Amino acid sequence: MNTEKNTGFEKDWDFNEIIDRKNTGSMKWEPKVLCTKFGKGREDLLPLWVADMDFKCPTPVRHAMEKRLAHQVYGYTIPDPDYDAALISWFLRRHQWDIKKDWILTSPGIVPATNYIIQRFSKPGDKILIQTPVYYPFAQSIIGNGRTIVENPLKIVNGRYEMNVDDLEKKTRYPRVKIAILCSPHNPVGRVWTKEELERFGEICIKNNVLVFADEIHCDLIMPGYKHVCFQSISKKFADHSISANAASKTFNLAGLQQSSLIIPNDRLRNEFSIYFETLGVGPRGSGTLFGAIAAQAAYNEAEAWLDDLLLYLQDNFIYLKTMLEQELPGVTVFNLEGTYLAWADFNSLGLSPEKIVQVIEDGAKVALDHGDWFGKNGAGFERFNIACPRLILEKAVKAVVAAFKKVGRH
Numbered sequence: 001m002n003t004e005k006n007t008g009f010e011k012d013w014d015f016n017e018i019i020d021r022k023n024t025g026s027m028k029w030e031p032k033v034l035c036t037k038f039g040k041g042r043e044d045l046l047p048l049w050v051a052d053m054d055f056k057c058p059t060p061v062r063h064a065m066e067k068r069l070a071h072q073v074y075g076y077t078i079p080d081p082d083y084d085a086a087l088i089s090w091f092l093r094r095h096q097w098d099i100k101k102d103w104i105l106t107s108p109g110i111v112p113a114t115n116y117i118i119q120r121f122s123k124p125g126d127k128i129l130i131q132t133p134v135y136y137p138f139a140q141s142i143i144g145n146g147r148t149i150v151e152n153p154l155k156i157v158n159g160r161y162e163m164n165v166d167d168l169e170k171k172t173r174y175p176r177v178k179i180a181i182l183c184s185p186h187n188p189v190g191r192v193w194t195k196e197e198l199e200r201f202g203e204i205c206i207k208n209n210v211l212v213f214a215d216e217i218h219c220d221l222i223m224p225g226y227k228h229v230c231f232q233s234i235s236k237k238f239a240d241h242s243i244s245a246n247a248a249s250k251t252f253n254l255a256g257l258q259q260s261s262l263i264i265p266n267d268r269l270r271n272e273f274s275i276y277f278e279t280l281g282v283g284p285r286g287s288g289t290l291f292g293a294i295a296a297q298a299a300y301n302e303a304e305a306w307l308d309d310l311l312l313y314l315q316d317n318f319i320y321l322k323t324m325l326e327q328e329l330p331g332v333t334v335f336n337l338e339g340t341y342l343a344w345a346d347f348n349s350l351g352l353s354p355e356k357i358v359q360v361i362e363d364g365a366k367v368a369l370d371h372g373d374w375f376g377k378n379g380a381g382f383e384r385f386n387i388a389c390p391r392l393i394l395e396k397a398v399k400a401v402v403a404a405f406k407k408v409g410r411h
């Protein structure tokens with residue numbers, strides 16, 4: 001355990017600590033969920049799939065929750081102005097973006113919020129643009145609400161994913177394209193979009209009257225040397241034509257607490273959305289949860305040092321993964337991780353079919369990864385590794401994957 005002093009409190013975290021998450025209702029580790037997601041008999045896969053971390057959250061978060069827990073009355077709770085203040089201060093400090101208090105609405109999650117936004121700002125039969133391969137609940141929300149997906153596939157240029165701007169120009173002009181979902185940073189390809197890329201994206205969408213929904217849930221998980229630019233911070237015009245979403249849930253491992261924020265600077269959009277929130281029964285400012293707000297507030301106010309240390313740990317984990325896979329399995333490419341803790345690897349050049357790649361990983365290595373084709377058909381043969389786990393777990397998984405592919409050989 002580290003005891004080094006760190007910005008005002010004891011550095012009491014140890015990302016190498018292995019915590020048994022079985023029998024805690026963890027979606028990532030629960031055998032029943034593994035069988036449902038990966039098939040019968042797969043309850044013992046080592047899980048590096050769904051995007052939460054196998055680390056304890058920062059101690060100040062636990063302390064804040066314990067303090068409130070001790071009160072023993074958990075009745076209906078109004079939105080906490082201190083939560084807004086903590087969020088505002090965090091974004092100003094970390095992202096140099098001045099969010100106004102009035103712009104903030106809360107939601108129990110960004111996935112639910114995506115659905116609400118689709119429902120409010122498009123009609124059945126309308127089209128919604130996504131940049132594949134991308135976080136698959138976007139597609140599920142679009143289809144589930146009776147809208148149509150318009151794909152603007154990313155392209156790989158010199159080993160790095162880029163937006164296909166010409167294709168974006170063309171497709172935002174299609175009739176009935178109402179919303180474009182921006183995943184920034186991008187899950188699963190790990191890009192932190194530059195200001196110039198975001199400017200091009202925003203200009204094209206706005207020119208074609210397409211509302212931008214910027215999902216920035218991973219915006220605090222930025223590798224050293226990269227800088228996240230909040231979409232709405234770029235200009236008043238961008239802020240006015242968009243809704244953005246953020247949360248402390250990925251950053252500080254609080255996803256089970258169901259709390260996220262929507263930022264809607266445009267008064268008309270915010271009022272329309274607020275009325276819709278009320279008709280859904282969640283209240284005009286939305287709703288999160290009692291403990292979600294307390295936890296996020298403590299994290300934003302007191303856990304910055306924990307996050308800075310986490311980012312270094314994640315970077316080391318990533319270097320280990322990339323080095324091992326590329327050295328031991330020549331032909332496999334692991335894309336540079338600019339942001340998120342989700343590493344994206346291309347197994348296609350091994351000469352195996354995407355189905356065989358999945359089979360080697362599940363039956364051979366006994367590891368659970370998010371398979372590339374879940375993110376879109378251009379993800380086939382790719383795999384997403386969640387590297388937010390103690391190094392020993394990562395090593396076990398990577399060694400098993402390497403051994404399983406070596407056994408099968410090149411084709």
Ligand SMILES: Cc1ncc(COP(=O)(O)O)c(C=O)c1O
Nearest residue numbers: 051109110111112135187217260
């Ligand atoms: C891009 C993106 N958006 C949203 C979510 C989930 O958001 P929430 O748990 O707030 O619904 C994830 C989780 O992996 C994600 O990667």
